Amino acid sequence: xxxxxxxxxxxxxxxxxxxxxxxxxxxxxxxxxxxxxxxxxxxxxxxxxxxxxxxxxxxxxxxxxxxxxxxxxxxxxxxxxxxxxxxxxxxxxxxxxxxxxxxxxxxxxxxxxxxxxxxxxxxxxxxxxxxxxxxxxxxxxxxxxxxxxxxxxxxxxxxxxxxxxxxxxxxxxxxxxxxxxxxxxxxxxxxxxxxxxxxxxxxxxxxxxxxxxxxxxxxxxxxxxxxxxxxxxxxxxxxxxxxx
Amino acid sequence: xxxxxxxxxxxxxxxxxxxxxxxxxxxxxxxxxxxxxxxxxxxxxxxxxxxxxxxxxxxxxxxxxxxxxxxxxxxxxxxxxxxxxxxxxxxxxxxxxxxxxxxxxxxxxxxxxxxxxxxxxxxxxxxxxxxxxxxxxxxxxxxxxxxxxxxxxxxxxxxxxxxxxxxxxxxxxxxxxxxxxxxxxxxxxxxxxxxxxxxxxxxxxxxxxxxxxxxxxxxxxxxxxxxxxxxxxxxxxxxxxxxx
DNA sequence: ACCACATAATCAAACGATTGATTGATGCCC
DNA sequence: GGGCATCAATCAATCGTTTGATTATGTGGT
Numbered sequence: 001x002x003x004x005x006x007x008x009x010x011x012x013x014x015x016x017x018x019x020x021x022x023x024x025x026x027x028x029x030x031x032x033x034x035x036x037x038x039x040x041x042x043x044x045x046x047x048x049x050x051x052x053x054x055x056x057x058x059x060x061x062x063x064x065x066x067x068x069x070x071x072x073x074x075x076x077x078x079x080x081x082x083x084x085x086x087x088x089x090x091x092x093x094x095x096x097x098x099x100x101x102x103x104x105x106x107x108x109x110x111x112x113x114x115x116x117x118x119x120x121x122x123x124x125x126x127x128x129x130x131x132x133x134x135x136x137x138x139x140x141x142x143x144x145x146x147x148x149x150x151x152x153x154x155x156x157x158x159x160x161x162x163x164x165x166x167x168x169x170x171x172x173x174x175x176x177x178x179x180x181x182x183x184x185x186x187x188x189x190x191x192x193x194x195x196x197x198x199x200x201x202x203x204x205x206x207x208x209x210x211x212x213x214x215x216x217x218x219x220x221x222x223x224x225x226x227x228x229x230x231x232x233x234x235x236x237x238x239x240x241x242x243x244x
Numbered sequence: 245x246x247x248x249x250x251x252x253x254x255x256x257x258x259x260x261x262x263x264x265x266x267x268x269x270x271x272x273x274x275x276x277x278x279x280x281x282x283x284x285x286x287x288x289x290x291x292x293x294x295x296x297x298x299x300x301x302x303x304x305x306x307x308x309x310x311x312x313x314x315x316x317x318x319x320x321x322x323x324x325x326x327x328x329x330x331x332x333x334x335x336x337x338x339x340x341x342x343x344x345x346x347x348x349x350x351x352x353x354x355x356x357x358x359x360x361x362x363x364x365x366x367x368x369x370x371x372x373x374x375x376x377x378x379x380x381x382x383x384x385x386x387x388x389x390x391x392x393x394x395x396x397x398x399x400x401x402x403x404x405x406x407x408x409x410x411x412x413x414x415x416x417x418x419x420x421x422x423x424x425x426x427x428x429x430x431x432x433x434x435x436x437x438x439x440x441x442x443x444x445x446x447x448x449x450x451x452x453x454x455x456x457x458x459x460x461x462x463x464x465x466x467x468x469x470x471x472x473x474x475x476x477x478x479x480x481x482x483x484x485x486x487x488x
Numbered sequence: 489a490c491c492a493c494a495t496a497a498t499c500a501a502a503c504g505a506t507t508g509a510t511t512g513a514t515g516c517c518c
Numbered sequence: 519g520g521g522c523a524t525c526a527a528t529c530a531a532t533c534g535t536t537t538g539a540t541t542a543t544g545t546g547g548t
Binding site: 284287288289299300302303308309 | 532533534535536537
């Protein structure tokens with residue numbers, strides 16, 4: 001029950017699986033462990049045992065636990081952001097752009113064979129938003145911030161603005177929040193409304209809905225700004241909160 | 245620097261502050277610690293030192309660390325859900341209902357003097373959605389599930405349905421996600437768009453926008469359903485995914 | 489008023505277990 | 519034999535928990 005002394009379970013297959021190295025196994029298991037249990041709760045012994053490697057391998061390959069964690073974070077996040085592509089291309093329609101932006105977050109058409117890995121990585125990042133580690137702040141400034149600026153800039157453009165203002169920022173956060181929630185609240189969603197995620201083409205349908213939501217919110221924001229502009233032009237008051 | 249041997253710092257005031265007991269101090273500091281560092285990362289010594297109580301107090305008042313954690317979770321969540329009031333009252337308009345529902349989540353008009361406590365507690369619950377503890381699942385079924393059923397039921401009613409279907413559930417999750425995000429991504433929001441949360445009436449304005457978003461999404465969903473109904477009636481295909 | 493007793497609350501100290509990190513030796517392949 | 523990778527074993531530190539004693543707060547009897 002306690003001992004499973006098989007460090008390399010899969011033998012040399014034909015060609016499909018090139019027998020993942022100890023480093024890769026360690027990194028993969030660490031991703032899963034960190035996502036499920038968090039940084040502190042996931043012990044190095046646990047991770048190494050699941051990966052079938054010795055405890056000293058962490059020091060050997062990554063220096064220490066935080067180095068392993070940093071690698072676990074940095075790798076997939078750049079992958080997702082790269083998957084965005086040029087979603088802020090002015091040639092694209094708003095729906096096309098939002099679809100390009102939302103699809104990688106939901107994990108649609110992910111490169112991995114196992115879709116749960118994508119979800120685990122998203123959970124890791126969402127956990128970091130609650131409890132930012134020093135490693136994460138660095139990742140944010142290098143990768144997430146440019147992506148967010150591209151999003152808010154695109155939203156501003158579709159609202160007829162040259163630069164995003166606070167209302168655009170709020171709209172951007174609302175859109176991102178809707179997408180993130182489908183990685184974050186998955187367990188609760190299965191508990192409260194099992195049908196949404198168990199349908200055959202569940203993720204595609206969720207993506208369709210979210211794109212529709214985004215369009216509705218953009219139209220709402222455009223309309224609100226027009227009403228605000230008319231109101232301020234009529235009364236001369238530069239107030240910023242008309243009804244809804 | 246190390247020793248602060250004053251277990252009861254504030255002397256007997258007039259009447260405003262009844263000198264919080266050791267149990268209350270412990271509970272308050274535990275809430276802050278758990279919210280900031282998580283369950284495992286927050287050590288019992290740390291919590292007790294911050295609260296100015298002995299380590300054995302945890303065993304004395306709550307049995308063990310998990311008992312303290314359970315109390316930390318259960319208390320404020322029932323408080324928030326009770327603050328919803330009867331938001332699903334059929335007499336209310338949709339905007340009135342959503343305002344009653346969203347305000348407690350954002351922490352508007354909270355009973356606490358310190359608004360950061362409310363945010364901390366929300367972070368605790370969001371963390372639990374990523375890593376549900378046994379204590380949390382019990383809390384979900386007892387308190388969150390009824391509140392969610394009230395929300396999805398109200399949404400279904402405003403869409404002309406007797407019971408919520410999968411599309412209503414997805415709409416409900418999107419609305420909750422938008423509100424949760426303002427507790428969850430606060431740090432990142434301050435980093436990416438500082439103006440949104442630093443305005444004088446920031447929370448009230450955010451609430452106004454979210455209520456507007458909710459209305460826009462509801463209208464979008466109603467329109468989508470009408471278009472779907474017309475399309476299926478015309479072609480006879482019971483498909484469920486028309487464009488946006 | 490005084491003592492005896494009981495309960496509640498708090499304390500310092502230590503328990504065993506587990507943590508992340510580190511060492512020096514070992515097998516292996518080119 | 520010389521890098522490369524892996525191993526068992528152990529380090530000091532910290533973890534949550536527990537103990538037994540000590541102080542504070544009442545309570546009732548005489």
